[in-house]
Amino acid sequence: MHFKLASQKIRHHYDDDPATVRSVNHQRLKSVSVRLASTIAARNIISAIQRREIVHRLDIGNSSMGDEGCVQLFNFLDSPAGRRCKHSLTELYLTRNGIGAKGLLAVSKFIRDNDVLRELCLSGNPLSTDADVIAQFTTALNSSRLCTLQLIHNGSLSDTFIRAFLPSLNARYLRQLGLSATNITRIAVPTIIEYVTSSRCRLDQLQCNANSLTLPGAREIINVIERENYSLFRINFDDLHIEEYDGDDVERALAWQEGWRILNNTTQRNLMRKIQVKAQAVALLLYSRALFLRSGMRDLHGGAPDFASVSALNRLSANVENTISAPSMFLRLPEEIQQEIIALLAPDLSHWQRTRVVAFAADFRTLPHLDEYHLEPAITAHLPTFMRTGLSRQAGTTAKVPYEGSWKPPVWWECMCPEVKRRNCRTLHRWKRERRDVWLTRVGCDVWEPEFAMRDAEL
Numbered sequence: 001m002h003f004k005l006a007s008q009k010i011r012h013h014y015d016d017d018p019a020t021v022r023s024v025n026h027q028r029l030k031s032v033s034v035r036l037a038s039t040i041a042a043r044n045i046i047s048a049i050q051r052r053e054i055v056h057r058l059d060i061g062n063s064s065m066g067d068e069g070c071v072q073l074f075n076f077l078d079s080p081a082g083r084r085c086k087h088s089l090t091e092l093y094l095t096r097n098g099i100g101a102k103g104l105l106a107v108s109k110f111i112r113d114n115d116v117l118r119e120l121c122l123s124g125n126p127l128s129t130d131a132d133v134i135a136q137f138t139t140a141l142n143s144s145r146l147c148t149l150q151l152i153h154n155g156s157l158s159d160t161f162i163r164a165f166l167p168s169l170n171a172r173y174l175r176q177l178g179l180s181a182t183n184i185t186r187i188a189v190p191t192i193i194e195y196v197t198s199s200r201c202r203l204d205q206l207q208c209n210a211n212s213l214t215l216p217g218a219r220e221i222i223n224v225i226e227r228e229n230y231s232l233f234r235i236n237f238d239d240l241h242i243e244e245y246d247g248d249d250v251e252r253a254l255a256w257q258e259g260w261r262i263l264n265n266t267t268q269r270n271l272m273r274k275i276q277v278k279a280q281a282v283a284l285l286l287y288s289r290a291l292f293l294r295s296g297m298r299d300l301h302g303g304a305p306d307f308a309s310v311s312a313l314n315r316l317s318a319n320v321e322n323t324i325s326a327p328s329m330f331l332r333l334p335e336e337i338q339q340e341i342i343a344l345l346a347p348d349l350s351h352w353q354r355t356r357v358v359a360f361a362a363d364f365r366t367l368p369h370l371d372e373y374h375l376e377p378a379i380t381a382h383l384p385t386f387m388r389t390g391l392s393r394q395a396g397t398t399a400k401v402p403y404e405g406s407w408k409p410p411v412w413w414e415c416m417c418p419e420v421k422r423r424n425c426r427t428l429h430r431w432k433r434e435r436r437d438v439w440l441t442r443v444g445c446d447v448w449e450p451e452f453a454m455r456d457a458e459l
Contacts, residue, residue, distance in 0.1 A: 066103070071102060092120050103125075113144065145438070157184075197228040204232065273448035277447065282440075
């Protein structure tokens with residue numbers, strides 16, 4: 001009996017994606033110099049980008065780019081020829097490309113003030129432990145809207161990178177951070193504890209498995225997360241390095257079971273509270289639009305008003321409009337009663353979270369613009385003059401609408417779904433979910449806030 005081996009290459013699920021550029025690992029590049037290989041790889045990727053109408057994903061791992069190719073690629077993306085790709089790119093995978101300090105600086109320049117990129121994978125690269133390079137990378141990361149950062153399997157990073165990276169990390173939109181197999185030891189435990197207990201940590205997921213944190217070090221982090229962290233709901237500390245003084249097998253097993261129990265209860269608590277806070281914040285936005293939306297509230301945009309200023313301006317605006325309605329009657333109530341009513345609508349939100357949602361809802365400039373000019377007369381005809389002015393766009397305007405950090409595919413791709421199945425489109429659901437997450441982060445309702453902690457911070 002003879003067996004015929006299939007010669008067809010195994011296909012990746014990205015291969016049929018018209019908005020994805022994938023690199024092909026050519027074995028010939030292994031036989032040339034590193035500099036020449038990186039140049040050839042970068043040119044091939046740039047050519048593939050130029051042939052696409054739009055690019056949302058660059059899956060160019062293991063392409064032998066190195067530092068030189070990385071610099072060449074990002075110089076192209078910053079040029080007029082590559083700017084269209086930069087403004088649509090949401091996922092960037094640079095796994096195992098031999099990227100060092102020079103390449104990391106090029107990546108930092110690319111993600112600085114980037115409102116579109118959501119996922120960045122730098123796994124399997126040596127990167128850098130230089131403090132200045134790490135500082136520039138962290139600063140750029142803080143200014144972006146990156147949601148996922150993967151640095152796994154970078155054994156050269158170690159404690160030096162973590163102790164320089166986490167204390168400066170203040171990325172409001174970062175939800176997933178992968179630090180698995182980065183040679184972290186128990187020395188970095190205080191640094192990790194300081195980050196996860198600070199207001200700078202808004203993470204949903206943290207991967208620290210396959211490191212040398214040791215069992216006592218992991219227990220320290222778990223205990224602190226239980227007491228002071230309300231954001232993380234998925235944490236991985238598996239495959240820890242075990243030392244002799246950690247006890248015998250039975251003691252270690254019992255200690256880890258107890259730690260796992262605490263961690264499981266804590267993550268479930270955080271997850272449920274996040275779901276409640278987000279749902280109540282969205283619901284409160286609808287109520288607040290009806291109650292507090294007044295033209296006078298434009299003076300509060302961008303500030304941090306308290307509830308008294310919001311209520312006072314709305315009361316004044318209601319008197320000027322001289323209308324008798326449910327909202328105007330609500331504004332005549334004492335401020336304390338107004339706050340109690342709002343608190344009943346969103347009981348799991350802190351006072352300052354409710355105030356931020358109300359202030360956002362009260363500013364008519366936060367209303368979405370109408371992109372289709374022919375719909376404006378029909379929709380805004382019944383509205384007051386000031387609202388029609390705020391909602392309408394000038395004819396022929398060239399103002400650019402930001403992507404809001406969302407993954408929004410082109411119309412010709414997203415709308416390929418039949419009309420009856422479009423409500424189940426995963427692409428459309430992801431776009432809506434991420435746009436909502438951007439708003440929740442903006443008003444600080446992406447995580448549960450304990451009231452007592454807010455009061456202690458003011459004292």
